[in-house]
Amino acid sequence: MPDYYIGLMSGTSMDAIDAALIDCNDNQIKLVAHTSLTLSDDLRQQINTLCQGCDNELQKMQQLDIELGKQFANCANQLLKNTQLTPADITAIGSHGQTLRHYPDDTIHNSLQIADPNTIAERTGITTVADFRRRDMAAGGQGAPLTPAFHEQLFRHPQKNRVILNLGGIANVTILPADSNQPVIGFDTGPANTLMDYWSQRQQNTLYDDKGRWAASGHVDAAFLQQLLSDDFFEQPAPKSTGTDYFSPSWFSQQLDNFPFLASEDVQATLCECSAQSIANAIKKAAPNCTEVLVCGGGARNDFLLSRLQALLSNMTVTSTDNEAAPAEWIEAMAFAWLAKQCLNHQPGNISSVTGATHPVILGGIYPAGCQSD
Numbered sequence: 001m002p003d004y005y006i007g008l009m010s011g012t013s014m015d016a017i018d019a020a021l022i023d024c025n026d027n028q029i030k031l032v033a034h035t036s037l038t039l040s041d042d043l044r045q046q047i048n049t050l051c052q053g054c055d056n057e058l059q060k061m062q063q064l065d066i067e068l069g070k071q072f073a074n075c076a077n078q079l080l081k082n083t084q085l086t087p088a089d090i091t092a093i094g095s096h097g098q099t100l101r102h103y104p105d106d107t108i109h110n111s112l113q114i115a116d117p118n119t120i121a122e123r124t125g126i127t128t129v130a131d132f133r134r135r136d137m138a139a140g141g142q143g144a145p146l147t148p149a150f151h152e153q154l155f156r157h158p159q160k161n162r163v164i165l166n167l168g169g170i171a172n173v174t175i176l177p178a179d180s181n182q183p184v185i186g187f188d189t190g191p192a193n194t195l196m197d198y199w200s201q202r203q204q205n206t207l208y209d210d211k212g213r214w215a216a217s218g219h220v221d222a223a224f225l226q227q228l229l230s231d232d233f234f235e236q237p238a239p240k241s242t243g244t245d246y247f248s249p250s251w252f253s254q255q256l257d258n259f260p261f262l263a264s265e266d267v268q269a270t271l272c273e274c275s276a277q278s279i280a281n282a283i284k285k286a287a288p289n290c291t292e293v294l295v296c297g298g299g300a301r302n303d304f305l306l307s308r309l310q311a312l313l314s315n316m317t318v319t320s321t322d323n324e325a326a327p328a329e330w331i332e333a334m335a336f337a338w339l340a341k342q343c344l345n346h347q348p349g350n351i352s353s354v355t356g357a358t359h360p361v362i363l364g365g366i367y368p369a370g371c372q373s374d
């Protein structure tokens, strides 16, 4: 008997809602089907506005919460249609939602994801688990990254020291030592695609730099690179997490103010190198014995970034997860499907050595599908 879960994810890139259907039968995790729903320019604009702060925020947030709830539900329903499954076939949806703010370590210590789970449960007829981050934060953790427990399930290898590298808007690593006595470590390393996406959108009117071709056409400016890499976040010890509210367009504009005469392709080349170097430095420092870096997230399709990572990590192999478990772009949505299962089974979803929480906790709030009499 299959045991199906759907994961719904929209990350810091704000590119699309990703939906992954997994089968967890027999303690295996298999990707069965997937789909994604591109966010309209209008929705992306609304999310950006709320991420950066604006007038009348609460009301705008409430409207967007419902609208995104509907879109997330549409995406899950599309997956059901494609697979000819019914809501009764699916044990639960795990919905990450859309992050508006993430304050991991200052006095606010809170993380806000929207896409109303009541709307998702109502419109899909499927029990929905959401709000995954805040229980970890209530236990003193950063609420991020949350994918390492899933990465451990899927990728830990008894002979190979592996690092799983997720290239979303922000990059995060999960360090999986072959020695099962060694703890799993994971943290955000800083920007992956977010600044490159922003610059491509502004200068080229494209959502992202396809395969990194534009970056590859420019030259890295050493002084600009040095300035970008001098940000304190890169040297901070783990546990650490960050978001696009920190590595934001205004952070970037401030950095660029000192370099007004750089050609736009050289800016892109330097942003790509900043991602590559900050990630490679973090891996070398935290996992010097790693032999295999498996890359997931949409950034795995940035060939130029991957080639730079491979050059900087010359004693490791850098490849996408495509041939290992599932195509790179679906791993994160799969993770939130699995986290829903963990929640319903009263199993922890965080790894306290990753998030800094005082103990393992069950992540997420449950929004049931309906009454038994329905």
Ligand SMILES: Nc1ncnc2c1ncn2[C@@H]1O[C@H](COP(=O)(O)OP(=O)(O)O)[C@@H](O)[C@H]1O
Residues within 6 Å of the ligand: 010, 011, 012, 013, 014, 015, 016, 167, 168, 169, 170, 193, 194, 197, 207, 208, 209, 210, 211, 212, 296, 297, 298, 299, 300, 301, 302, 303, 329, 332
């Ligand atoms: N063909 C491609 N070439 C370069 N970058 C790509 C390509 N496809 C996707 N990406 C990058 O991946 C990002 C989306 O990755 P994703 O894993 O969905 O991130 P997030 O979790 O932040 O939404 C895009 O914004 C883009 O930067």
Ligand SMILES: [Mg+2]
Residues within 6 Å of the ligand: 009, 010, 011, 012, 013, 014, 015, 016, 017, 018, 298
């Ligand atoms: Mg995405």
